[in-house]
C-alpha cells in the first residue's frame with residue numbers, strides 16, 4: 323500500500339503485511355506511531371484517501387456459520403469460517419480495482435481490496451467488518467445525538483421491533499460502558515473518552531464477524547481500558563475476529579491471542595500473545611525493544627528514530643537502530659514471518675527460557691552473543707496471567723481463558 327505524492331514520489335506505508343485472522347481470535351497490531359497500522363486497517367474498509375494505491379488481497383469469508391477451512395490455492399491461507407486474511411504484497415502497484423466481489427470458485431470469499439464502493443458500503447462496512455475509528459470525534463455525526471446515531475445503526479443492522487428500538491440502543495451503549503445519561507448529548511458535548519466509547523458502541527452493533535478496533539482505548543483511564551479490552555475479548559470469544567490496532571501493550575496483552583509487530587510498514591514479528599509477553603518472549607530486536615521501553619520493564623528507549631517511509635533502506639529498516647545488525651542486515655531484506663509465527667530478522671534473539679524449567683545451558687548461537695532480554699514471566703494459564711510489563715493485575719474475562727490458552 324503506497325501513497326503517491328507530488329512529483330511522482332511514493333510513500334511505502336504498508337509493504338508485505340501478511341496475516342490470517344481466525345474467527346474467535348484477536349490479533350493485536352502494535353508498533354510505533356507512523357509504522358502503518360491505521361493505514362492497514364483503513365485499506366481493509368476502502369477508507370484510504372485518493373492518493374493511495376493498494377495491491378494484494380484481503381479476503382474475508384462472507385458466510386460465518388459452519389466450520390471447515392478455505393484456501394485461495396495457497397495452503398498458508400487456510401482458515402476457518404468467519405475468518406479474514408490480509409496479504410498486502412509489495413511490488414505491483416495498481417488502483418483499487420473496480421472489480422466484482424468474489425474470487426472464482428470461492429463464492430463466499432470477498433476480497434476487500436478488490437470490492438467496489440457499493441459492495442463496501444452495502445455489504446462490508448458495519449455488516450461484515452465493523453470499525454472502531456481512531457478519531458471518534460471526527461467519525462460521529464456532529465449534528466445528531468448519540469442516541470439518535472445508535473438507534474439508526476441498531477435499526478439498520480439489527481431491525482428490532484419498533485417498540486424495542488430504544489432499549490436496544492441503550493443496551494448497545496451499555497456494552498461499551500457509555501453512560502445512559504449522556505445518550506442525548508451531541509458529540510461536541512462529549513469528552514474524548516466518552517466519544518471513544520460512543521464509537522465503540524456503534525461499532526459493536528450488529529456483531530460484524532470482523533471488527534477492526536483502531537486505538538479503541540485512547541483517552542480512557544485504566545479501568546475503562548480494561549472494560550473495553552474485556553468487551554473486545556468477549557466479542558472474539560463469541561466467534562468474531564478482532565484486529566486490535568494499539569499502542570497500549572497492556573490492552574494488547576489483556577485482549578489478544580496473537581501479536582503482530584509492525585515496523586516501517588512491515589510486519590516484523592508474529593507471535594502467540596502468551597509467548598510474546600511471557601516466555602520465550604519476542605524474537606525480533608525491535609519487538610523486544612518495544613517491551614523493554616515499558617516503565618515496568620527496563621524503561622529503556624530504542625535509540626534512533628524510524629526511517630522515512632519514502633526512502634526505506636535496501637535491507638532491514640531497523641538495522642540502523644539495531645545492536646545486533648551486521649553487514650547482511652543493511653543489504654538484504656530478511657524474510658517475513660511465517661503465518662504461524664516468527665521474526666523477520668537475520669539475527670533473532672534467542673528464546674528466553676521459562677523460569678519454571680530447570681536451568682539449562684543457553685543454546686549455541688550462530689550469530690552474535692545474546693543481549694540481555696526482559697525478565698521472563700512464568701507461563702501460566704491466561705486466567706492467572708500477570709501483565710508482566712505493567713504490573714497491573716489481569717483478571718481474565720471468564721470466557722477468555724480457553725481461547726487464549728488454545729491460541
Ligand SMILES: Nc1ncnc2c1ncn2[C@@H]1O[C@H](COP(=O)(O)OP(=O)(O)OP(=O)(O)O)[C@@H](O)[C@H]1O
Pocket residue numbers: 325333335353354355356357358359360361362371373456569631
Ligand atoms: N494521506 C497520506 N498521504 C501520504 N502519506 C500518508 C497518508 N496517510 C498516512 N501516510 C503515511 O503512512 C504512514 C503510516 O500512517 P498510519 O496512520 O498508518 O500510522 P500508525 O502506525 O497508525 O500511527 P499512529 O499510531 O500514530 O496512528 C505515515 O507515517 C505517513 O507517512
